[in-house]
Amino acid sequence: MKKALIATIVFCTILSAVFADTHITILGTSDLHGNIWGYSYEDSKETDNNGMARLYTYIESVREENPNTILIDAGDDIQGTIMTDDIYNKTPDAEHPVIAAMNYMGYEAMTLGNHEFNWGTDTAAKILSQADFPVLAANVRNQDGSYATGLGWIIIPAGGVDVAVIGVITPNVPIWDGGKEGIGSLTFLPANEAVKEAIAEIGDKADVIVVSAHMGMYAEFDEDGGSDSAQKILDDNPEIDVLQVAHNHVVVSEKQGSTVIGGCRNGGRDIARFDIYLDDDNNVIDSTVQIVDMKGVVPSEEIRSIPLVKEAHEQTIAYVTGGGGEDGEGGVALGSTTARFQPENEIRGIPEGRVRDTAVMDLINMIQLNASGADVSAAALFKDTSDLPEGDINYGNIFDIYKFDNTLYRVTVTGAELKAYMEWSAECYNQWQPGDISISFDPEYPDYLYDMFEGVDYEIDLSQPKGERIKNVMFKGEPLKDDDVLTLAVNNYRYSSALKAQGLISGKRDWESSSSIRDMIVDYFAKNSPVAPFTTDNWKITGVDLSEDDPRRAEIISYINEGYLEPPYSASYNLADYDALVAEAQSNMNN
Numbered sequence: 001m002k003k004a005l006i007a008t009i010v011f012c013t014i015l016s017a018v019f020a021d022t023h024i025t026i027l028g029t030s031d032l033h034g035n036i037w038g039y040s041y042e043d044s045k046e047t048d049n050n051g052m053a054r055l056y057t058y059i060e061s062v063r064e065e066n067p068n069t070i071l072i073d074a075g076d077d078i079q080g081t082i083m084t085d086d087i088y089n090k091t092p093d094a095e096h097p098v099i100a101a102m103n104y105m106g107y108e109a110m111t112l113g114n115h116e117f118n119w120g121t122d123t124a125a126k127i128l129s130q131a132d133f134p135v136l137a138a139n140v141r142n143q144d145g146s147y148a149t150g151l152g153w154i155i156i157p158a159g160g161v162d163v164a165v166i167g168v169i170t171p172n173v174p175i176w177d178g179g180k181e182g183i184g185s186l187t188f189l190p191a192n193e194a195v196k197e198a199i200a201e202i203g204d205k206a207d208v209i210v211v212s213a214h215m216g217m218y219a220e221f222d223e224d225g226g227s228d229s230a231q232k233i234l235d236d237n238p239e240i241d242v243l244q245v246a247h248n249h250v251v252v253s254e255k256q257g258s259t260v261i262g263g264c265r266n267g268g269r270d271i272a273r274f275d276i277y278l279d280d281d282n283n284v285i286d287s288t289v290q291i292v293d294m295k296g297v298v299p300s301e302e303i304r305s306i307p308l309v310k311e312a313h314e315q316t317i318a319y320v321t322g323g324g325g326e327d328g329e330g331g332v333a334l335g336s337t338t339a340r341f342q343p344e345n346e347i348r349g350i351p352e353g354r355v356r357d358t359a360v361m362d363l364i365n366m367i368q369l370n371a372s373g374a375d376v377s378a379a380a381l382f383k384d385t386s387d388l389p390e391g392d393i394n395y396g397n398i399f400d401i402y403k404f405d406n407t408l409y410r411v412t413v414t415g416a417e418l419k420a421y422m423e424w425s426a427e428c429y430n431q432w433q434p435g436d437i438s439i440s441f442d443p444e445y446p447d448y449l450y451d452m453f454e455g456v457d458y459e460i461d462l463s464q465p466k467g468e469r470i471k472n473v474m475f476k477g478e479p480l481k482d483d484d485v486l487t488l489a490v491n492n493y494r495y496s497s498a499l500k501a502q503g504l505i506s507g508k509r510d511w512e513s514s515s516s517i518r519d520m521i522v523d524y525f526a527k528n529s530p531v532a533p534f535t536t537d538n539w540k541i542t543g544v545d546l547s548e549d550d551p552r553r554a555e556i557i558s559y560i561n562e563g564y565l566e567p568p569y570s571a572s573y574n575l576a577d578y579d580a581l582v583a584e585a586q587s588n589m590n591n
Contacts, residue, residue, distance in 0.1 A: 020277035020285060024068040024158045026210060027059055027273055030246035031113070031266040032073070033080025036101045037313050038268070038299050041082040041320050042400035050267040052098075053299035056105050058271060058292060060300070068159030071106055074246035075113025075169060075214040078127055080267070082399050083316040089119050092126035097312035099130040104306055108156050111167030111212040112137040112149060113246065114176060118405065121148075121182030136167025136212065139194030141187045148186055153198045155206055161282055164206035166198045170215040170228045170247060175496050190227030191215060192236045199237060207282040208241045210274075216248035217261070221501050234259060241284055242274045249446070253291045260289040269294055320396035333392035335525030338532040341401075342387035347438050348560050349567025351384035354428075354450060355439050355541060359533030360386060360401055365454035365489075367520050371513060372410040374489035375475070376418065376455035378425075382448045393529070398521050406491035408513040408520070416482035417505045419470055422458065424504060425451045426469045432462040432544040436572035437553045439541060443570040451494065454538060456480060463543030471542070491517060552578050559585035 029052075038051025063069045078084055078098050088096050102110070110133060116124045128135050128149070138152030153166040171188035178184065195211055202209070211233060219229040226232030230245045238257060245252050245263035251270060252263035262272030270291050277286045303309060341359040343352045353360060358381075365377040386401045413421070428445040439462065441447075457474040473480040490499065492512070499505045513520070525531060547553065552575055559565045564585040565573070573581055 021280035022068070022159050022161055022278045022282070023066060024070065024161055024163065024208070024276050024278070025062055025066045025273065026070045026072065026163070026242055026276065027062060027271055028072050028074060028212065028244040028262060028264070029055060029268065029271055030074035030076065030214070030244070030264055031249055032077040032098070032268050033115070033266050034078060034084035034098055035081060035267040036083075036097060036309055037304060039313065041316050042396040042403070044317070044320065044396055049293070049295035050269045051294075051299060052101050052105065052268050053303040054294040054297040055268050055271055056300040056303045057297050058294065059105060062273070068161070070108055070156050070158050070163060072165055072210070072212055072244070073102070073107055073110040074212045074244050075111045076115045076246065077102070077110070077113065078124075079115040079118050081316070082320060082396065083312055085405055087316060087319060088312065089123060089127070092119070092123040095308055096127045096130055097308050099127060100306055100308045101303055103132045104303065107133045109133055109154050109165045109167065109212070110135050111214050112140065112169045113214045114170055114173050117173050117177045117180060117183060120180040121186070136165065137169050138166050138198045139168045139171060139189040139191050141189065143185060143187070152194065153202060155202070161208060161278060162206045163208045163210060164202045165210045165212055166195055167212045168194050168214070168233070170220065172221055172228055175221065175501050176493060178496070190225065192226060192229070192232045195233050195237050195240075199239065207278065208276055208284060209239060210242040210244070211237075211240050212244045214246045216250075216263075217245055217252060234261075241276065241287065244272060251291050253289050255289065258284065258287070260287045262289040262291055264291060320394055333394055334398065334522055335393045335529030335531065337388050337390055337393060338530050339390050340387060341533045347557050347567065349569050350438050350440075351381070353381045353384065353386065354441070354447065357452070357535050357537050357539055359535055360388065361452045362454060362535050363531070363533075364402065364517070364521070365452070367524050368408055368489040368517065369455060371520055372408055372489040372511060373487075374410045374455070375486040376453060377489040378421070378451040378453050378494065379491070380448050380451050384447055393525055395522070398518060398525070402518045402521055404493065405516050405518065406493050407515070408517050409490055409492055409495045409509040410511040411488050411490065411495065411499070411505065411509045412507040413486060413488045413505050414482065415475070415480040415484035415486070418456070418486065418488065419473060419480070419482075421499060421504045422453060422470045422473070423467055424498065424502060425449070426460050427466045429460070429462050430571065431465055433572070433574065434545070435575040436544070437556055437575065438546065438568055438572045439544060440568055440570060440572040452539065454536065457538045459540055459542045461543035462541055550575070556581055564588045
């Protein structure tokens, strides 16, 4: 049945191409996050599935296939690596390697992303002014009502077809970066309203309407109004032909009515390909969307050979190995450890760092407690594989366990508010079902949203539904009462985007660090090396039965670890399906 359906889709697509007078291709990237080369600077190794250099190889192949190809981007490009965050974004007057690469690649438009604002509007403007293409933000306005970037939309001709591209950004930027330079002077309009206004301005000037939206399909904060929802944009503007979504770092590929919708993961892992077929009157008669994975694509040496890109890559490696100094010279380690800080995973793809207390999280929380003087600290494992190796530590290792330039806040909370925050965090887990062989995670909750807490002892009962999981919270040896008052150390992002935006706390910050949390970690290693890993074991998961003496569970885990079954990250395998799982694994062995 599935093969027949696929064959029908392919046949219909071929028919559309045969009867179409014009075929245009729109390629959409997003959330590049400074990954030009395809290299993990924190791990000091090349990747095999991402980077702008790989994207360019694919882009050039499509341009050869169809000269009527348009290349656009949906934002979050100048932030995200040691190269961007620790070197080039601190010197915005200098030529920026990401923009240099995008210019070479031939982008025809870019939408602003929220991370473009991380260093304030002046820095963003200086860096983005280097672009040979327009930067769009139809819903970001100056005080006089004009477009903050100069343009909200643009018309791009391709093969005799006029393609209008409208760019909109999530209006939640002030929640995250409202205190940064210049942002308070801007107005962020609901995206759906800005798109409607832009479409009215465009009128009959375009044959194809494309919306490049730096937001996910569904509302992040404004669930009632939908001002930050791409779905709301489409609901209010069904005449849109192509909708590019971004921001959430997830693959989206669907069609609603006549609108094709596509979104990619981050770091250049994918590219969205939209193929539009038009008749001789330039009416759209069909369209398709495909998300193309860059795994196995050979990186373009043209991109890697751009003088500034090559220089920036080498400078970043020197910066990491040189201890994060201004010029990256010296080759001196920041400090050292006596052992690794993360345990080995029992099950491939199920991070131990998110299912039990580990030395990585206890180190970060301890540093936050010491710096803030707070009673309780909360922090997240931003990457499942984050670890500190045994021996010398360089800047890349610090970046690996704390990749964002967050500052630290101290805020007063009640016991009830703290427990509400803990419940919000524990929603990342799926509810455990009898027979499940592992703990698993709700794929709708990115890993960076799961905070672990120090200063209180607590349990997370995964036999219970979301909102009812936090049990036995103890503070200074006594059960935490709802009316207890205590202070909490939390990063600025979590304070604004969760504690305040979700209405979890009523208090305001009474202290903010003068340095970033990452700089605090660097300073700690400089003063305390060698650092030994430690755990307080102040929290644990309960309500699950992961009996290690059941041979069926051990067998299924062995198949997972040997690669014959996929890791059960977003849904646990269950012993009730034992026979089917064994059959699947053995089939994969033989293929």
